[in-house]
Amino acid sequence: MNKFVDRPRFSCALGGALFTLRALARAIPIIHASAGCGYNLYTTGNAGAGYLGGGYCGGTGWSSSNVVEREIVFGGTDRLSEQIRSTLELIDGDLFVVVTGCMVEMIGDDISAVLDEFAGEEVPIVAVSTPSFKGNSYDGYDMLLGGLFSDYVRQGVEKRADVVNLLGLVPGQDAFYKGNLGEIKRLLERLGLRVNTFFGEGETLENLKNSSEASLNIVLSDVYGVKAADVFEKTHGTPYISLPLPVGAAQTSQFLLEAADALRLSREAAERVVADEEARYYDYIERIADIYNDVDLQRYAVVVGDANYAPAISRFVADELGWLPRLTVVTDELDGEETRRIEKRFTGWESDAYPLVKFDTDTSSIQRYFQDAWEPSGNERYYDSFSPLFLIGSVFERDLAAKLGVPLLTVSFPVTNRIVLNQSYAGYKGGLGLASDLLSTLIAGR
Amino acid sequence: MTIDLNSTTFGKREERLGSVVGYVGTIKDLASQSRCGSLKDRGRCFSQSSSCDAGCVLGYISHIRDIAIINHAPSGCTAGASSVITNQTQLASKRGLSYNTVILGTDMNESDTIFGAAGTLRDTILETYNRYKPAAIFVTTSCVSGIIGEDVDSVIAETGEELPIPVVPIHCEGFKSKVWATGFDAADHAILSRIVAPPRKKGNFINFKNFNESARDDIVEMFRAIGVDVFMIYSNTTLEELSHISEALATISICGTLASYLGNGLEQQHGVPYIKTINPLGVAGFETWFRDIGRVIGKEAEAEAYIERERALYLPKLEEVKAKLKGLRVVLGMGSSFAFQVARVIQELGMEVAYIASWHYDSRYDDGSPPPHVQYLAEHSPRDFNISVADQQNFEILNILNQYKPDLYLARHPGTTVWAVKQGVPSIFMADEYMSFGYKRTLSFAYTILDRITNRSFEKNLSSRIKLPYTDWWYRQESASLYQEAK
Numbered sequence: 006m007n008k009f010v011d012r013p014r015f016s017c018a019l020g021g022a023l024f025t026l027r028a029l030a031r032a033i034p035i036i037h038a039s040a041g042c043g044y045n046l047y048t049t050g051n052a053g054a055g056y057l058g059g060g061y062c063g064g065t066g067w068s069s070s071n072v073v074e075r076e077i078v079f080g081g082t083d084r085l086s087e088q089i090r091s092t093l094e095l096i097d098g099d100l101f102v103v104v105t106g107c108m109v110e111m112i113g114d115d116i117s118a119v120l121d122e123f124a125g126e127e128v129p130i131v132a133v134s135t136p137s138f139k140g141n142s143y144d145g146y147d148m149l150l151g152g153l154f155s156d157y158v159r160q161g162v163e164k165r166a167d168v169v170n171l172l173g174l175v176p177g178q179d180a181f182y183k184g185n186l187g188e189i190k191r192l193l194e195r196l197g198l199r200v201n202t203f204f205g206e207g208e209t210l211e212n213l214k215n216s217s218e219a220s221l222n223i224v225l226s227d228v229y230g231v232k233a234a235d236v237f238e239k240t241h242g243t244p245y246i247s248l249p250l251p252v253g254a255a256q257t258s259q260f261l262l263e264a265a266d267a268l269r270l271s272r273e274a275a276e277r278v279v280a281d282e283e284a285r286y287y288d289y290i291e292r293i294a295d296i297y298n299d300v301d302l303q304r305y306a307v308v309v310g311d312a313n314y315a316p317a318i319s320r321f322v323a324d325e326l327g328w329l330p331r332l333t334v335v336t337d338e339l340d341g342e343e344t345r346r347i348e349k350r351f352t353g354w355e356s357d358a359y360p361l362v363k364f365d366t367d368t369s370s371i372q373r374y375f376q377d378a379w380e381p382s383g384n385e386r387y388y389d390s391f392s393p394l395f396l397i398g399s400v401f402e403r404d405l406a407a408k409l410g411v412p413l414l415t416v417s418f419p420v421t422n423r424i425v426l427n428q429s430y431a432g433y434k435g436g437l438g439l440a441s442d443l444l445s446t447l448i449a450g451r
Numbered sequence: 452m453t454i455d456l457n458s459t460t461f462g463k464r465e466e467r468l469g470s471v472v473g474y475v476g477t478i479k480d481l482a483s484q485s486r487c488g489s490l491k492d493r494g495r496c497f498s499q500s501s502s503c504d505a506g507c508v509l510g511y512i513s514h515i516r517d518i519a520i521i522n523h524a525p526s527g528c529t530a531g532a533s534s535v536i537t538n539q540t541q542l543a544s545k546r547g548l549s550y551n552t553v554i555l556g557t558d559m560n561e562s563d564t565i566f567g568a569a570g571t572l573r574d575t576i577l578e579t580y581n582r583y584k585p586a587a588i589f590v591t592t593s594c595v596s597g598i599i600g601e602d603v604d605s606v607i608a609e610t611g612e613e614l615p616i617p618v619v620p621i622h623c624e625g626f627k628s629k630v631w632a633t634g635f636d637a638a639d640h641a642i643l644s645r646i647v648a649p650p651r652k653k654g655n656f657i658n659f660k661n662f663n664e665s666a667r668d669d670i671v672e673m674f675r676a677i678g679v680d681v682f683m684i685y686s687n688t689t690l691e692e693l694s695h696i697s698e699a700l701a702t703i704s705i706c707g708t709l710a711s712y713l714g715n716g717l718e719q720q721h722g723v724p725y726i727k728t729i730n731p732l733g734v735a736g737f738e739t740w741f742r743d744i745g746r747v748i749g750k751e752a753e754a755e756a757y758i759e760r761e762r763a764l765y766l767p768k769l770e771e772v773k774a775k776l777k778g779l780r781v782v783l784g785m786g787s788s789f790a791f792q793v794a795r796v797i798q799e800l801g802m803e804v805a806y807i808a809s810w811h812y813d814s815r816y817d818d819g820s821p822p823p824h825v826q827y828l829a830e831h832s833p834r835d836f837n838i839s840v841a842d843q844q845n846f847e848i849l850n851i852l853n854q855y856k857p858d859l860y861l862a863r864h865p866g867t868t869v870w871a872v873k874q875g876v877p878s879i880f881m882a883d884e885y886m887s888f889g890y891k892r893t894l895s896f897a898y899t900i901l902d903r904i905t906n907r908s909f910e911k912n913l914s915s916r917i918k919l920p921y922t923d924w925w926y927r928q929e930s931a932s933l934y935q936e937a938k
Contacts, residue, residue, distance in 0.1 A: 011555055012536075017527025033920070039594050039625040041503020042527070047866060049531045062920035064866040065845040067500040073626050077598060091497035091933060095846060095925045097918075107525055108594040108626055111564055137525035138561045138595065401533065419533065 012368040012401050014311070014336050014418050015178060017137030020046035021145020022104045024054070024177030027063045028204040029213070033098035034062075037085050037116070038106025040071035050142075053418050055180035055425025068092040072109060081114045086122055089130065093123075099210050100157065103132035104149070110136040131156040141338065143229050143311075146175040150233035153213065155240045162217040164243070169193065169268070170219045171202045172234055173226030174250070174431075179313065180420040184429030185250070189225065192261055192432055195278045196270055217241040221268055225250045225431075227346040228312040228339065249350055252317040253325045253436030254286045286433045290325075293444060302447055305391060306330040307378070308360070309371060309398030310417035312337045316350035318397055318416060318430075321439060323358040330360040331391070332378035334371055336399075336417070339364060368401045372408075395443065412446045454716040454817060456644040459604050459620050461636060461712075463628035465492070468711070469814035470630045470787075474840040475931035478807070481838060482829030485821035490814045491937035492629075501810075501843040502864075503625035507634025508591055510535050512621065512641070513552055514662075514685040515693070516543065519585035522556045523572050523603060524593030528625075529556030542663055543687050550687070553583055559595050567599055569606050576610045576618060586690040587617040589641060597624035617690075619645045629842075630811045632786065636712040638685075643716045646690055650698040650721055656680040657744070658696050658723070660704040660713055666885035666892065673889075677745065677753035684713070697721035700748045703740070705730060705884045707788035707822055708813065715817035727816070729824045730788060732887045733796035734769070735831075736824075765890035772897040773801040779904070782855055784808040784841065784848050785863040785881070791824040793861060796887045798832065800897050805855045808841040808848055810864070839931055845870050846921060850930040852876050858904060875914030877907050 015021070019038065023046055026034045036043045047064040051057055059066055070088040072081045085103070092101065103116060116132045123130050133152030135145050150172070171189060174182045186202040193200045201212040201219065222237055222245035224230045234245035246267050251260035258279045265275035296302065306328050308319045315335045322328040335347055344364055351359050361378045365371070375381075379391040396406045396413045400421045406413035415422055416430060416439075429435040455461065464470035473493035474481070484490045505528060513520060513535050522529045532554035543550035557563075557571050576588055592603055603620050611618035623637040657679055659670065664686045674681040679700060682692065696702075701724045702717050704710030714725035724747045731740040738758055745754025779802040783790050790809040797804050815821050829835075841847045843864060852860060852871055860871040860878040868878035879899060881887075887896040 011553070012533050013526060013530050013556070015526075016530035017525060020527055020530060036500065039503055040498070040501045040629075041506045041625045041631065043500025044502050044866070045506045045531050046527060047500065049534065051866075052534055059866060059869065061918070064869075065500060065843060065864075066870065066920060069498055069500040071498045071501070073629055077594075077626050087496045088498065095497055095922055096920050097922045098920070106594070107527075107564070108598055111595065111598050137527035138559055138564050141526060400537075421534065421537070 014366070014399060014401070015141040015143060016046050016049050017142060018135040018140040018145035018148055019104055019106055019137060020050055021142030021175065021178065022133060022135040022149040023047070023063070023067070024050045024057070024142070025146050025149045025175070026102055026104070027057070027060045028176035028182065030209050031061070031099040032210060033092065033096050033101045034067060035089055035092050035101055035103045036067055036069035036106065037081065037088070037103055037109050037114070038069065038072065039108055040069065042106045043067040043069045050177045052421045053180070054177045055420045055423045057177060057180070057425070062096060062098075068096060077108060077112055080112060081109050082119050085114065085116070086119050089119065089123060093126065093128065099128065101128060101130045102149070102153070103130070104135045105132075107136045107138055110134060129157060142178055143175055143337065146178070146229060147232040150230070151236040154233060154237045157214065158217050158241065159214055160217065160241070162215065162241070164220045165199070165218045166220050167197060168199045168201070168219045170216045170222045171200060171225060172222055172230035172245070173224040173313070175229050176204050178311065178418050180418065180423075180425045181428055181430050184427045185431035185435060187427070188429045188432035188434045192257065192278070192282070193264065196261065196265055196275055198268070217243065219243050221246065223248060223264060226313050227350065228337065228343050250313040250317045250431055252430055252439060253321040254283050254433055255324045255355060256317060256320060257432050257436065258283060282433045286437065289437050290440065293440065296448065297444070300448070302444055304328050304393050304395040306395050306397060308333045309336060309396070309402055311335070312339065312343070312347055314417045314430075316347060318439070319360055320350070320354055321436060322397070322443070323356040324354055325436065326440065326443070327356070328395070329358050332363070332374055333360040334363045334365055334374065336366055338366055371402070372405055397443070414442055414446055454643070454712065454719055456640070456716070456720060459644075460622050461640045463633045464630040464636065464811070464813060465628060468816065470811055471814070471840055472629050472811045472842040473934050474812060475934065476838065477835045478825070478832060478838050479829045479835045481812070482821075482825050485814050485825055488814060490812070493934040493937050495842075495844070495933045496935060497846065497933050498842070499845050502631040504623035504628055504631055504634040504637060505591055505593055505625050506531065507631045508621055508623045508638050509554060511635060511685065512589060512638040513539050513554060514542075514687070515552065516548065516687060516689050517551045517586050518690065519552070519579045519583050519588045520554045521572070521575055521579060521588060521590045522554065522593065523559070523568070523590055523596045523601065524556055525559045525595055526556060528593050529554065532556070546667070546687055548687055551583070553579070553585070555579060564595055564599060567601055569601060572601070572603065572606050573610055576606070577613070580614050580616065585616065587619060587646070588614075589619050589621055591621045592624050594625045597627070617645055632708050632811060635709055639713040639716065642693060643713060643720065646693050647697050647717070647721070648694045652698060654695065654698040654700070656682050656699055657748070658682050658684055658699045658702040658717070660684045660702065660710040662686065662705070662709070662884050665883050666888055669889070669891070673757065676757050677750045679748065679750070697723060699723050701726055701744060703744060705888065706786070707816060707824065708786050709788070711813070711816040718818075725818070727818065727820065727823065729795070729827050730792050731889060732792045733799045733893050734766075734890065735799060736792060736795060737889045761890045765894055769890070769894050769897065772894065772901065775901055776897060777801040778803065779858040779900070780805040780855070781859045781861060782806045782808070782852060782857040783861045784810070784867060785861070786810050787812050788822065788824060789863050789881075791822070791828050793881065793887060795824065795828055795831070796893060796896065804832070804836055805857045806836065806851055807838040808851060809838065810841065810843045812840045843867065846925065847930045849874055849919065849921060850926060850928065853926050854930065859900065872910040873914055873917060873919060875910050877903050877910055879903055
C-alpha cells in the first residue's frame with residue numbers, strides 16, 4: 006500500500022506554490038480550484054511557518070475560482086477566464102500566476118487556451134500546474150519557480166560575472182527563509198557579488214525578471230530548488246552548484262570558500278572575509294564559554310528535520326557546540342540519489358561525532374530508532390543512560406520531548422509554537438542565533 | 452424536510468434549506484423573503500478562497516475522542532490535520548481527559564486519480580484499526596475521490612464486516628456544496644445514521660450542541676440549578692456517550708447553523724424535542740431560550756427563578772458599561788446564525804449595527820421554519836439596515852468597511868479580522884462561541900469591546916504603513932457590484 010499520511014510535515018504542490026508566491030512581492034496567485042484549497046492551505050502554512058501570515062493578498066485574500074459541481078461537470082475554463090478578468094480589475098499586482106488544484110487538472114481544463122485570451126494584457130500572466138497528486142509543497146516550490154523561470158524571466162540577457170541567484174530555501178516550509186536568505190546574501194555581497202534571492206528584504210519582481218543575467222545559481226540545498234535550477238540552466242544557460250545550507254561558522258566559512266572558488270573569485274579576498282566574520286562570531290561565542298562550562302551545557306542531541314536542516318543542525322551541534330548528536334531523522338520523501346547526497350553531508354566533520362542517520366516521514370517511527378542509536382538498558386549494574394538529551398525538530402516532536410522529559414527547540418516545519426520574524430539560522434548570524442536559542446532553552450529556569 | 456437516515460448521502464444545504472451565498476438587501480427584506488421562501492442565490496464573477504465541506508468535517512468530527520478519521524484524498528487535503536488534532540488535544544487536556552483521535556490521509560497520487568485507490572483505502576482502514584484500535588473509523592471523501600467516482604461505500608461496507616467497530620463514510624467532496632457549513636450536516640448525518648441508537652431509557656439530560664465548550668462549567672452549574680444534566684456535543688465526547696443522545700429530554704444549541712441537522716434529526720427520528728428559539732447570546736436571547744427549555748422539559752418555575760437571580764447579579768453592571776459603548780457603530784461578518792445573533796447583542800448593548808455580512812444564509816431550517824434570529828432582528832431593530840450574504844469574501848468586506856467606516860468590526864473566522872485591522876478598523880475575532888453567552892459573558896463581551904477600542908495603536912500604525920491589494924477602482928464600486936443576476 007501507499008505510505009499513508011500521518012502528521013504531514015508539508016502540504017501539497019499547490020500549497021508550496023502559494024507560499025512561494027506569498028513571498029514574492031506583488032506577484033498575485035489566481036487559484037483555479039475548489040473554494041477550500043486556498044484557505045485550508047493558508048491555515049496550515051501560516052501556523053507551520055511560525056505565523057508567516059497571509060501577506061499582501063493571501064489567505065482569505067487569495068483570488069480563487071472556487072469551482073463547484075457545475076464546473077466539474079461542464080468544465081471550469083469559462084469560470085477561470087471570468088476570474089482572471091475580474092482579478093486584473095480588482096487586484097493591484099505586477100505579475101499574475103494561475104495555479105491549479107487537483108480537480109481542475111482531472112477534468113482537463115485547458116489553461117493555456119484561457120491564457121491566450123489575455124495575450125494582449127499589459128501585465129504578465131503565467132500559469133503553472135500544481136496539483137496535489139503530483140507532489141508536496143517542496144515540489145510546488147520547484148514547479149512554481151520552474152514555471153516562472155521559463156515563462157517570466159527575461160530571455161537572451163547578457164551574463165554578468167558578479168551576479169548570482171540563490172535557490173533552495175522554500176518559503177513557508179522553511180519558517181526562517183527570509184532571515185536565512187538575508188544572511189547568505191549579506192555574506193556573498195561581502196565577496197563583491199550582486200545577489201538575487203527573489204524573496205529577500207527589499208527585493209522586487211525586477212530581481213526575478215532580470216535573474217537571467219546571473220552567471221551562477223547557488224542552490225542552498227541538496228534537494229529543493231535543484232529541479233528549478235535545471236530549468237533555469239536549460240532556459241537561460243546559467244549553470245548551478247548545489248551547496249548545503251550552512252549553519253554556523255565552520256559550515257559558512259566552507260560555503261563561502263567553495264562559492265568563491267566556483268565563481269573564480271580571489272581566494273585570498275574570500276579568506277579575509279571569512280577571517281573577519283569568524284573573529285566577530287567567536288567574540289560572541291566566547292561569552293557563552295563561562296556558562297557552558299560552569300553548568301555543563303554539553304548534551305546528546307536527536308535532530309529531526311527536513312533535508313536542509315537535519316544535516317546542517319546536526320553538524321552544527323557536533324562541530325561547534327561540542328555536543329553529541331546520536332540520531333538524525335530526515336523527514337522528506339526522497340529518491341535514492343537524493344538520499345545519497347544527504348548521506349554525504351554526514352562526512353568530513355571536524356568532530357567526527359556522527360549520528361545514526363535515518364530517513365523516515367513518519368513521526369511515530371522516531372522513537373523506534375532510539376534503540377538503534379543508544380544501547381537500551383539490560384538491567385546492568387551500571388547503565389550509561391541517554392541523558393542529558395536535547396531534541397531539535399518540529400512541533401510534532403513535542404509529545405516525544407514531553408514523554409522523555411527533554412527540552413525541544415523547533416526549527417523544521419511545522420513550527421507552530423514560535424513567532425518567526427527576521428531570525429536566521431543560516432550563516433554566522435544564524436549560528437549565533439541557534440546557539441542562543443538552544444542554550445536559552447537550557448537555562449530558562451534560572 | 453424529513454431527514455433520511457437510510458442513505459449514506461444527504462441533501463446539501465442549497466437543496467435542503469434554500470441556502471444562498473450571494474444576496475444584498477436589508478434585514479427587513481431578508482426576513483420577509485425567508486418567510487415567503489422567495490430568496491434566490493446570486494453568484495459572483497470574482498471570488499476568493501474560503502472553506503470547503505471536507506475542511507469543516509475534519510475540524511468538527513475530530514472533536515470526538517478516540518476515533519480514527521481517514522481522509523481519502525491527496526496529501527494537501529490532510530495537511531491541516533495536525534493543527535486540528537493539537538487544538539482538540541488541548542481542549543481535552545483542559546478537562547483532564549485523554550484524547551487519542553487520529554486523522555490520516557490516503558495520500559492519493561497521480562496513478563490513483565486514474566486507476567482509483569479502493570485498494571489503498573481498504574488497506575489503510577485495516578492498518579488504522581491494527582495500529583490505533585479506534586472506537587470507530589470515519590472515512591471522509593474529497594474532490595479527487597468524488598471525481599473518479601470511487602466506490603467508497605462498498606469498500607467501507609466490506610471492511611466494516613471484517614472489523615469489530617463501525618466504519619462510517621462521510622460524503623464531503625469539496626466542490627459539492629457552495630455552503631461549507633454543509634460539512635456540519637455531513638458529520639451529523641454520519642453520527643445520526645450510524646452511531647446514535649434508539650432510546651433504551653429516558654435520561655435526565657439535555658443535549659447541547661456547540662464547538663469548544665469553553666463555558667462548560669457555568670453551563671453544567673446552570674442546568675444543575677434547574678435539576679437536569681447537560682451533555683455537550685461533540686467536544687470531548689465518546690462514541691458510547693453519543694449512542695445515547697436519543698434519550699435526552701431535549702436538544703439545544705449555541706448556533707442554529709450548527710445544530711439544525713442533528714437537532715431536527717433527533718426530533719424526527721427519536722422524538723427528542725429541539726429548541727428552535729433564538730440562541731442564548733445576549734440577554735433577550737438567553738431568556739427566550741432558557742424559558743423555552745424550561746417549558747419543554749417542565750421546569751418553568753426553576754428556569755424563572757434562575758433568571759431572576761442572574762438578572763439581579765448582572766443587569767446593573769451591564770447598564771453601567773452600556774453608557775460607555777453608546778453610539779459605537781459596528782459591522783459584523785459571521786456565519787448564518789451568529790451574524791444576526793451577535794447583531795442583536797450589539798443593539799442590546801446600545802451600539803448601532805451599521806451592516807451585517809452573513810457568510811451564507813439558510814432561508815429555512817430542517818423543520819421548514821425560517822431562522823428566528825433574522826425575524827427577531829427585523830422586528831426589533833430601531834431601523835432597517837443593509838446586509839449582504841458575502842460568502843466570507845474579503846474584497847466585499849473591505850469595501851463595506853471602507854464605505855461604512857465603523858468603530859468596530861466583529862468576525863468569527865480565523866484570517867478574516869486581520870484584513871479589517873490592515874485597513875485600520877479595530878476588530879475582535881470572536882473565536883469563542885460563548886463570547887456574549889448569557890448574562891455574565893454578555894458583560895465580559897462589553898468589557899472586551901471597551902478594551903479593544905481603548906487602544907487603537909496597532910491597527911493605526913499598521914494600516915498607515917502597508918499597502919492593501921485592492922485597486923482604487925474597486926473601492927469606488929458598490930460591495931455587491933460583482934454579483935451576477937439571480938438565476
